[in-house]
Amino acid sequence: MSELKGECSTMEQQNQIPQTMKAVVFKGIDQLQLEEVPTPQISEDDILIRIDSCSICGSDVRIISNGYHRVPPGTIMGHEIAGTVVKIGDNQKNKFSFGQRICLGADIPCGHCTWCQTGSSNNCKNTIAYGHEYPGGGFAQYMKLDKRSIDFGPLVLLPHNDLSQDEFALTEPLACCVNGLEYCNMSIGKTILIFGAGPLGILMAKLARTMGASFITLCDIDPDRLNAATISEADQIVPSTDEALKKIVDKHTQGEGFDVVITACPTMKAQEQSIHYTKNRGVINFFGGLPQTAGNLSFPSNILHYKEITLLGSHGSTPRHNQIAAEMILHKKIYVKDLLSQTVPLEQLPKAIQDLKTDKTNLKITVRPWG
Ligand SMILES: [Zn+2]
Ligand SMILES: [Zn+2]
Numbered sequence: 591m592s593e594l595k596g597e598c599s600t601m602e603q604q605n606q607i608p609q610t611m612k613a614v615v616f617k618g619i620d621q622l623q624l625e626e627v628p629t630p631q632i633s634e635d636d637i638l639i640r641i642d643s644c645s646i647c648g649s650d651v652r653i654i655s656n657g658y659h660r661v662p663p664g665t666i667m668g669h670e671i672a673g674t675v676v677k678i679g680d681n682q683k684n685k686f687s688f689g690q691r692i693c694l695g696a697d698i699p700c701g702h703c704t705w706c707q708t709g710s711s712n713n714c715k716n717t718i719a720y721g722h723e724y725p726g727g728g729f730a731q732y733m734k735l736d737k738r739s740i741d742f743g744p745l746v747l748l749p750h751n752d753l754s755q756d757e758f759a760l761t762e763p764l765a766c767c768v769n770g771l772e773y774c775n776m777s778i779g780k781t782i783l784i785f786g787a788g789p790l791g792i793l794m795a796k797l798a799r800t801m802g803a804s805f806i807t808l809c810d811i812d813p814d815r816l817n818a819a820t821i822s823e824a825d826q827i828v829p830s831t832d833e834a835l836k837k838i839v840d841k842h843t844q845g846e847g848f849d850v851v852i853t854a855c856p857t858m859k860a861q862e863q864s865i866h867y868t869k870n871r872g873v874i875n876f877f878g879g880l881p882q883t884a885g886n887l888s889f890p891s892n893i894l895h896y897k898e899i900t901l902l903g904s905h906g907s908t909p910r911h912n913q914i915a916a917e918m919i920l921h922k923k924i925y926v927k928d929l930l931s932q933t934v935p936l937e938q939l940p941k942a943i944q945d946l947k948t949d950k951t952n953l954k955i956t957v958r959p960w961g
Contacts, residue, residue, distance in 0.1 A: 634679040635682065636734050669722070671762075693762075699908070711908045756930055761912055771801060771850075778802030782850040785857075786857075793926070821928040850873050850874075875902055
């Protein structure tokens with residue numbers, strides 16, 4: 591992965607921004623189209639960033655395949671973004687400099703409601719997201735950041751560093767993991783079981799290791815995923831069958847179960863299994879959302895009662911989680927480069943979406959809008 595070059599650092603260069611740019615536009619289910627669209631114009635309160643890298647989220651794949659009411663046809667998608675500041679409105683000149691590298695999270699909260707003011711802005715009811723309602727997304731060459739996204743959004747200024755922008759594009763998914771593990775009080779010496787060995791499950795395992803987990807098991811139903819998960823730093827990588835998991839619990843947890851159990855996959859089966867492998871007073875996090883059609887969960891709830899288990903869910907992240915995630919990548923506390931299966935130009939986004947659907951050895955694919 592080579593370092594991105596061509597940082598824009600002079601007034602002359604900022605004037606060279608073209609009137610139009612390349613973008614991939616979502617036109618409807620399974621329809622993505624590469625188009626030449628107007629480059630966003632900025633006001634004195636905005637900045638313009640050049641998108642260096644935008645990684646494809648599992649949610650992008652789902653939305654392109656199934657549709658989603660927050661992403662109407664005509665949307666430029668993509669929210670796992672790393673970019674470079676190339677134009678600065680007059681009122682933002684004290685905050686940004688030309689050529690400043692940044693990375694973004696997904697959700698821009700309102701900044702004013704109770705959730706926003708008490709540090710849980712991922713629960714803000716008035717949130718908007720890049721690549722969703724926000725006018726602009728990462729599958730384009732440029733994006734405007736407006737005053738709201740600058741003031742309240744998950745925007746991290748990156749100091750000079752030797753990492754690629756592709757790596758910082760993984761800040762957003764890592765931030766969701768930071769939220770997820772923080773919420774279940776993950777800490778030194780705890781054991782953790784993660785269902786789902788996709789990119790999020792692998793990031794969870796890496797983060798748990800950094801946080802001092804004493805024993806990490808990662809499981810999945812898909813053999814390709816299990817093979818790809820060898821990069822995860824988990825102590826055990828096993829099929830998510832009850833037979834395999836019971837063996838692990840007996841051998842490595844004295845039959846007690848795990849302190850923390852995470853479901854990082856979109857299957858109800860994992861949620862139903864999770865309760866059986868959690869230790870007394872342990873915590874389960876339903877981290878992965880389920881499809882709308884999933885129906886209702888059925889499990890023997892008395893287990894929660896007698897084992898004093900805490901069952902919770904988490905979703906998304908706040909600007910603070912994104913700051914933590916970016917710093918962990920920056921300071922090499924989490925190595926994310928090995929999750930990058932492919933980097934592709936904008937033209938190949940439709941093929942990359944297909945690759946992610948059909949070949950589960952692909953973990954993260956990042957799009958470089960400048961090729
Ligand atoms: Zn994402
Ligand atoms: Zn709010």
